[in-house]
Amino acid sequence: xxxxxxxxARAASDPLFERFRAEFASGPLPRVAVFVGAGASxxxxxxxxxxxxxxxxxxxxxxxxxxxxxxLGEFDVFMVGGGDTYAMAESLGTAGAAxxxxxxxxxxxxxxxxxxxxxxxxxxxREPFAPFELVNGNILNVMPEPPEPLCLAHKYLAPxxxxxxxxxxxxxxxxxxxxxxxxxxxxxGRGTLASVLFGGPILSxxxxxxxxxxxxxxxxxxxxxxxxxxxxxxxxxxxxxxxARHGEGTAVASGPHLEHPLxxxxxxxxxxxxWRHWRSRRGNSVxxxxxxxxxxxxxxxxxxxxxxxxxxxxxxxxGFGLEKMPVTWxxxxxxxxxxxxxMFLDSAWRRLPCLEENRSRMDDTTCLAALAEGYSRVxxxxxxxxxxxxxxxxxxxxxxxxxxxxxxxxxKFLTLYFRLRRQxxxx
Amino acid sequence: MDSMYHGDVLIVDxxxxxxxxxxxxxxxxxxxGLAAGLALYDRHGxxxxxxxxxxxxxxxxxxxxxxxxxxxxxxxxxxxxxSPLGMYAGAEMKLSGFSAVVVKxxxxxxxxxxxHDGVADLLDxxxxxxxxxxxxxxxxxxxxxxxxxxxxxxxxxxxxxSEAAAFSINYWGSGDxxxxxxxxxxxxxxxVALRGLGMLDAxxxxxxxNAASELIKxxxxxxxxxxxxxxxxxxDIDGWLKPIAHRHRSCFACPSACATFVKYNEPPSVLxxxxxxxxxxxxxxxxAAIWLKDGGWDAEAACRAMEAMARAGVDMLRGARxxxxxxxxxxxxxxxxVKELKGAEEAAWPAGEAIEYGLFGPWVPPLAxxxxxxxxxxxxxxxxxxxxxxxxxxxxxxxxxxxxxxxAGIELDPAAVDGMF
Numbered sequence: 001x002x003x004x005x006x007x008x009a010r011a012a013s014d015p016l017f018e019r020f021r022a023e024f025a026s027g028p029l030p031r032v033a034v035f036v037g038a039g040a041s042x043x044x045x046x047x048x049x050x051x052x053x054x055x056x057x058x059x060x061x062x063x064x065x066x067x068x069x070x071x072l073g074e075f076d077v078f079m080v081g082g083g084d085t086y087a088m089a090e091s092l093g094t095a096g097a098a099x100x101x102x103x104x105x106x107x108x109x110x111x112x113x114x115x116x117x118x119x120x121x122x123x124x125x126r127e128p129f130a131p132f133e134l135v136n137g138n139i140l141n142v143m144p145e146p147p148e149p150l151c152l153a154h155k156y157l158a159p160x161x162x163x164x165x166x167x168x169x170x171x172x173x174x175x176x177x178x179x180x181x182x183x184x185x186x187x188x189g190r191g192t193l194a195s196v197l198f199g200g201p202i203l204s205x206x207x208x209x210x211x212x213x214x215x216x217x218x219x220x221x222x223x224x225x226x227x228x229x230x231x232x233x234x235x236x237x238x239x240x241x242x243x244a245r246h247g248e249g250t251a252v253a254s255g256p257h258l259e260h261p262l263x264x265x266x267x268x269x270x271x272x273x274x275w276r277h278w279r280s281r282r283g284n285s286v287x288x289x290x291x292x293x294x295x296x297x298x299x300x301x302x303x304x305x306x307x308x309x310x311x312x313x314x315x316x317x318x319g320f321g322l323e324k325m326p327v328t329w330x331x332x333x334x335x336x337x338x339x340x341x342x343m344f345l346d347s348a349w350r351r352l353p354c355l356e357e358n359r360s361r362m363d364d365t366t367c368l369a370a371l372a373e374g375y376s377r378v379x380x381x382x383x384x385x386x387x388x389x390x391x392x393x394x395x396x397x398x399x400x401x402x403x404x405x406x407x408x409x410x411x412k413f414l415t416l417y418f419r420l421r422r423q424x425x426x427x
Numbered sequence: 428m429d430s431m432y433h434g435d436v437l438i439v440d441x442x443x444x445x446x447x448x449x450x451x452x453x454x455x456x457x458x459x460g461l462a463a464g465l466a467l468y469d470r471h472g473x474x475x476x477x478x479x480x481x482x483x484x485x486x487x488x489x490x491x492x493x494x495x496x497x498x499x500x501x502x503x504x505x506x507x508x509x510s511p512l513g514m515y516a517g518a519e520m521k522l523s524g525f526s527a528v529v530v531k532x533x534x535x536x537x538x539x540x541x542x543h544d545g546v547a548d549l550l551d552x553x554x555x556x557x558x559x560x561x562x563x564x565x566x567x568x569x570x571x572x573x574x575x576x577x578x579x580x581x582x583x584x585x586x587x588x589s590e591a592a593a594f595s596i597n598y599w600g601s602g603d604x605x606x607x608x609x610x611x612x613x614x615x616x617x618x619v620a621l622r623g624l625g626m627l628d629a630x631x632x633x634x635x636x637n638a639a640s641e642l643i644k645x646x647x648x649x650x651x652x653x654x655x656x657x658x659x660x661x662x663d664i665d666g667w668l669k670p671i672a673h674r675h676r677s678c679f680a681c682p683s684a685c686a687t688f689v690k691y692n693e694p695p696s697v698l699x700x701x702x703x704x705x706x707x708x709x710x711x712x713x714x715a716a717i718w719l720k721d722g723g724w725d726a727e728a729a730c731r732a733m734e735a736m737a738r739a740g741v742d743m744l745r746g747a748r749x750x751x752x753x754x755x756x757x758x759x760x761x762x763x764x765v766k767e768l769k770g771a772e773e774a775a776w777p778a779g780e781a782i783e784y785g786l787f788g789p790w791v792p793p794l795a796x797x798x799x800x801x802x803x804x805x806x807x808x809x810x811x812x813x814x815x816x817x818x819x820x821x822x823x824x825x826x827x828x829x830x831x832x833x834x835a836g837i838e839l840d841p842a843a844v845d846g847m848f
Contacts, residue, residue, distance in 0.1 A: 006626050306546070313544040317622050318572035349544075383572035 007262055008350075012053055014264035016185065020271045021055040027282045029058050030076035030109075030274070036411040037063030039087030039115065039332065040080075042340045043198075045347040047079045048414050049261040054271055057422035061411035064091040072103040076281065077274060080116030082198060082257065084332040085158075088119055089128040097131035105247030109277045110134055111270065114200035117253035118165075122206060126161045134251035135244040136206030140234075141166055149225035155199065156225045158333050165201075168231040171222025173197045173256060175240050175266070178211030186268035192216050195240075195266035200255035203239040212252070212273060213241040243273060250277040301359045304368035309352050311375035316345045318382040327389050329399040336403060341382065344406040348375075348413045358420055367416055374409040381405060430630045431459070431483055431835045432526040434545050436467065441614055442532035446547045451526040459483035459835070461509060461808035462847040464498045467529055468507065474531035475500055477610055479512070479520060479579075479619065482811020483839075486521035486627055486679070488639040489830060490646045491816035493678035495520040496808055497579075501605035502613075503590055503770070508605030509786055509804075512579065513813060514686075514711070516596045518679040519577040521811075522623030530616060539567065539580075539618040544625060552617035559583060559738040560595035561705075567620050580618035581608045582740025588612045590770030593742035599686075599709045600737040604744045604788040606770065631833035638830055647821040648682040650675040652713040655685055658819040661717045667726045668710065671695050676709060681816060686711045691727045708734040713815075715747035722751025731758055735765040744789065745770060786848065787814075802845070809844050 024030075034047045044061075051059050062071055072078055078100070080088070092100075100120070104110050112120050112135075119129065123138025146166035149156040158165045175195050177187045186193055197215075205211050215235045218224075224231050241254040250273075258270040319341035329336045355362070362368065381402040388395035435448035457466035460482035467478045481495040495517030501508035512520055520528075524545025537552035555563050563580040577597060584592035585608035593603035594611055611617075629635045647654065651665040651672075665672075668687055673695040675684035690697065690707035697706070708730060710716055715736075719729035729747075732755070736746045746768050755761050787804040799818060806824055807814035810831075817824060824841065831839040 309544075310546045310548065313546050313624075314571070316624055317543060317576070320624055321573035321575065383570075386572045 011262050011264045012049075014268075016264060016268040017053045017271075019185070020268070020275060021053075023275055024055055024278070029056055030278050030282070031058045031060075031074060032056055032077040032079065033060050033062045033066075033072065033075040035063070035067075035078070035080040035088075035116070036061045036407055037065070037067070037088070038091035039084035039089075039334075040407065041083035041115070041334055041336075042343045042407075043082035043114065043257055043259070044079070045343065045410060045414070046257060046259040046261055047081060048347060048418075050259045050267050050270060051418075052421070053267060054274075055425070057418050057425050059414070059418040061415055064088075064096060067092060067096050067099050070099065072099050072108065073106075075103075075108065076278065077109045077111065078103055079259075080110070080112045080119060081259065082114035082116070082200070084334040085115040085118045086128065087332045087334075088115060089132065092132075093128070094131045097133075100132065100134060101246075104134055104249035104251050107248035107281055109249060109274060109281075110251040111254070111274065112252065113254040113257050113259060114198060117203075117255060118201055120251060121201070121203075121253055123204070134246055135242055135253040136209045137239070137242045137244075137253060138204045138206070139165065139201040140204055140238060141168065141202040147226070150227065152223050152225050154328060154330075154335050158199070166225075167197075167199050168226035168234050169197060169218055169222050169224055170199065171196060172219045173215055173222065173235070173240075174217035174219060175213040175256065175269070176216030178213050178239065178241070180210040180212040180243055181269065181272070184269060184272050186265045186272060193263070193265035193269065194219065195256035195258055195263050195269075196260050197222075197256045200257070201253075202235055203242055203253065203255055205239050205242050209239075209242045209244050211239045211241070212243050213254075213269060214238060215240045215255075241269070241273075298359060300365055301362045301368065304365060304372050305352070305356055305359060307372040308348075308368065308375055311372065311379050312345055312349050312352065314379040315375060315382050316342055316349060318379065318386055319345055322382070322386055322389065325389050327395065329396050329403075331396075331400055331403070336399065341402065341406065344403075344410045347410055351413070351417050355417065355420065358424060361420060361423055364416065367412065371409065371413055371416070374405065374412070378402065378405050378409060430628050431487070432521075433625060433627065434524040434526050437525040437528045437542070437547050438471070439528065439530045439540060439547065439549065440532055441530060441534040441538065441549075441616065444534065444538075444549060446549060448525075454526070458839070458844070458847050459809060459837075460485075460811055461496055461498070462844075464496055464509075464527060465507075465848055467527055468498050471529050471531055477530045477607065477614070477616075478527060479530070480527035481512070481517050481521040482807070482809060483831065483835060484827075485811030486518040487629070487834065488636060488643070488680055489810075489812070489827065489834075490639065490643045490680060490682050490822055491678075491812040492680045492810075493517050494807055494811045494813050497594070497603070497607050499605070499607045499610045501607065502588075502609050503606050507786060508607065508788065509808060510594070510601065510603035510605050510607045510788065511814075512596065513602065513678050514577075514596050514599065515575075515679050516577040516579055516621065517811065519621040519623060521627065522625050523621045524623050524625055528619075530614065533613060534615040537615050537617050539620060540616065541567075541571065541620045543622045545623075555617045556586065557583065560740050561598050561738050563618055564597050567618060571620065571622070573622060575622065577621045578618055579621070580740070581611045581616075582738060584768075585609055585612040585740045586617075589741075589768075591741045591746060591768040593740060595737055595740050598737060599711045600733070600743045602712070602744070602788065604742050606742065608740050608742070629834050630836040634833040635830060638826070638833065642822065642826060643682050645821075645823070646682040650684045651687055652685050652716070654683065654819040654821070655713045655815055656717065658815075659713070659717070661713075662720075664713065664716045664720055667720050668716070668730075671707070671727055671730065673707065678813060681813060683816065683819075683821075685713070685815075689726075689730045691730060708737065712743045712747070715743040718744075718747040718751045723754040724751070725754070725756055728754070728756045728761060732761045732765060735762050736768075739765055741765060741768050805844050805848070806841065809839070809847065
């Protein structure tokens with residue numbers, strides 16, 4: 001019988017994850033922080049999926065304020081996904097860059113994909129990126145006057161000083177091993193793996209940059225702003241993932257989203273990189289279960305969970321309806337499509353049954369009440385947004401407000417979820 | 428039955444304003460689809476419920492798998508009756524997150540039921556009171572923010588508990604010929620709105636998908652009512668509708684687009700949707716159209732009458748039969764005539780025969796043979812396949828039954844279905 005639950009469930013059931021779960025579970029678990037602050041798009045929720053598949057439940061979702069307050073010291077791994085690199089760099093500033101450097105030098109692990117990769121490359125040295133130099137490498141997909149795109153004009157370019165960062169291919173790409181990844185199980189069999197490139201960098205490695213994967217080929221499951229043969233010549237053979245040792249720690253810059261939940265072998269590459277760092281560091285961490293304040297009155301928890309379910313469902317239905325409408329929103333340099341709304345909501349929706357099954361462990365009704373109120377507000381915002389789009393009015397303000405609320409709520413929801421999973425794991 | 432259904436049975440107590448969820452054991456005990464629906468009716472029969480449900484394949488790519496149902500006691504004769512949920516309502520019923528819904532008792536004030544992804548909300552419908560089915564559909568979709576929500580509602584006829592009443596699926600009426608719309612009115616249940624973004628699990632999804640694809644290839648993909656008229660033994664109505672026909676639409680997963688959208692408030696040659704707000708209507712009832720045509724109605728006037736019946740929440744089948752006796756052409760006269768429809772129990776069928784009601788609604792000879800009609804309905808309501816689609820031929824019923832294995836891991840014998848009810 002096939003694995004129920006569709007493509008996502010089938011990807012999550014890949015046997016490769018069992019091995020990593022066993023390896024990580026053999027000792028203290030790393031404490032992981034995922035960046036959800038300024039500039040972060042929806043893609044950080046894929047890190048949550050990846051971490052869950054690996055059985056890593058000591059996860060927090062932090063913003064730039066937490067970084068600037070020195071909170072990175074509490075974590076072993078810091079993950080930064082896609083989004084608006086300008087907004088990330090500006091919000092973190094020189095002080096934030098120093099915090100990142102301290103984190104890695106002290107033995108931490110930085111994993112940046114897409115925007116999170118651009119952010120820390122030493123070659124990306126124009127303001128506001130200059131202070132961030134965790135990985136000795138540069139980007140190749142930059143030029144003063146890129147050719148006109150054949151498609152995806154709204155996603156093709158991002159400003160970079162007097163030049164432009166451009167994206168010759170957008171979608172699924174094939175990755176092959178680099179010198180670092182010889183022997184990695186994720187490359188066994190075909191010798192390559194599939195991942196997705198959604199505007200991430202085509203890299204060049206500096207002297208001490210270790211190439212963990214190269215772009216080995218393109219696929220039919222991608223859009224080509226450049227003619228496909230020209231895109232292939234430009235991309236193929238170039239570094240896709242670079243690892244750099246920095247002090248006691250490690251930093252990884254990945255052009256593709258290795259964390260994307262539909263690509264289990266790319267997930268395994270990310271896991272392998274984290275694991276190889278962590279196995280030499282884990283003696284320095286202590287497995288800790290969050291304290292429990294005792295179960296709340298269960299009917300109150302049940303009512304609040306039902307309200308959260310009600311409102312997430314309502315908002316998902318509106319979000320799905322918006323996906324049929326020809327609208328996008330440019331917030332900063334990032335273009336947001338309506339389907340991103342449902343990606344946030346789905347990340348909570350998929351996990352609600354687990355919360356319901358474990359309602360006896362739930363101890364934080366204040367948090368549940370805040371989530372219920374927040375998702376109710378999100379439903380209202382989504383409906384207002386839909387009305388604006390339908391009537392042809394400017395909807396940027398509503399979209400910005402909705403996406404910002406969704407990001408905040410999803411982080412809050414996932415924080416609760418991972419705390420519950422960790423309690424379950426420890427007990 | 429873990430596959431093909433997801434979610435519990437929802438029990439709605441309208442008098443108490445409460446809902447509860449219970450395990451769906453009826454599919455395993457009695458059989459899928461209508462067999463389970465009738466078992467649920469029996470279990471809660473003391474409360475004179477309406478039971479909403481769907482067939483085994485409903486919501487899958489199996490050709491014709493659009494069918495859901497409503498079971499209730501018909502006010503026309505006091506017998507148990509089944510009315511179809513076609514178009515996209517059956518599929519949405521399946522995906523609503525509830526395997527079936529039992530609505531018991533009556534509410535003190537107008538309410539509507541919003542079923543979404545396994546959540547049941549019983550909402551105040553005071554603001555919808557008096558609205559016709561088109562206004563009700565628009566209002567609920569606007570409030571909930573999505574135009575794909577399927578709205579099963581009643582209009583003024585249902586609110587008045589008229590024996591002419593039928594529930595309507597969105598704007599286009601329904602095959603409710605048992606006046607279950609009047610039962611909704613008696614329960615103060617203005618509407619049931621459905622939307623689900625869930626997925627159905629099949630026992631062997633690839634095998635099911637491939638077999639369904641093969642069946643679709645072998646099924647006739649025709650447009651219009653020609654095949655249905657032929658199966659019913661009636662003259663073709665496509666030529667009659669042709670001067671105002673704009674496009675054809677199918678129900679969920681059906682290879683044949685029989686429903687015909689006609690335009691009479693703007694030229695049918697207008698392709699875009701930027702013209703008048705309500706350019707015409709979707710003709711979904713071949714039988715209603717046949718009766719009006721045979722009664723000497725002009726196609727445009729007949730379609731206006733069907734629109735008026737759909738808006739008012741009047742059963743088109745019996746309404747058309749009553750209206751067929753006196754052809755009208757003036758729009759305001761048509762509206763008045765539709766408002767005066769009473770239910771047509773006494774009206775004569777054009778050929779002179781009396782209507783014989785059964786579990787599946789009126790049986791009206793000389794259309795098709797009664798045995799064929801009953802067999803198509805029994806198989807259709809268990810499997811979730813449109814009986815008209817089965818009756819009109821082209822889908823191999825034996826192969827359909829073979830799909831029960833990859834779909835749900837069960838074996839179902841066509842002969843056993845005949846014995847279920």
